[in-house]
Amino acid sequence: NAGVTQTPKFRILKIGQSMTLQCTQDMNHNYMYWYRQDPGMGLKLIYYSVGAGITDKGEVPNGYNVSRSTTEDFPLRLELAAPSQTSVYFCASSLSYNEQFFGPGTRLTVL
């Protein structure tokens, strides 16, 4: 099993550009999550999904959108990128609420 995979690993965007961060898991997990990690701030939940077709906002959803058309994929869309969205983004999945499995992360810089 590959686990949770994320692409790209690194990306530099200009202000106002848009992009999609890809996340795929091959563990047949129902739950999937997007976090952002800012230095010294821990992880903040952006969006999560409890299954295909169902998504909900987390703690910091503004400026982002998600979709969940399949169990495996949970892309995160940034529209109109802003410098405040410079961060490391992690996708995670879980079968139950006891353990989340994390991808390797995407480091995004908005200039």
Place this chain on the structure above:
Amino acid sequence: GNSVTQMEGPVTLSEEAFLTINCTYTATGYPSLFWYVQYPGEGLQLLLKATKADDKGSNKGFEATYRKETTSFHLEKGSVQVSDSAVYFCALGTNGNKLVFGAGTILRVKS
């Protein structure tokens, strides 16, 4: 609301020293508690967990006990190694399969 507070780092120790990283939490209900570890350039990995009061989680020489009376889940290891250098996150899990993370504690172990 739910929150997690960890001791600030970085924590710098010599090899074979004793490690304690403090974690306290505020939560409604009966959360599960977790320690995650993040090695440089990687995503988070579950280190250990405890699902009810007085449970002790342990893994790779690390351990933590769920203390409801002091709302704490301190991480300990008797003898650290250079390879333990990483960022350690305390987290609590609530209903709805969501985790709340502390800010993380950087551990540096010198040989």
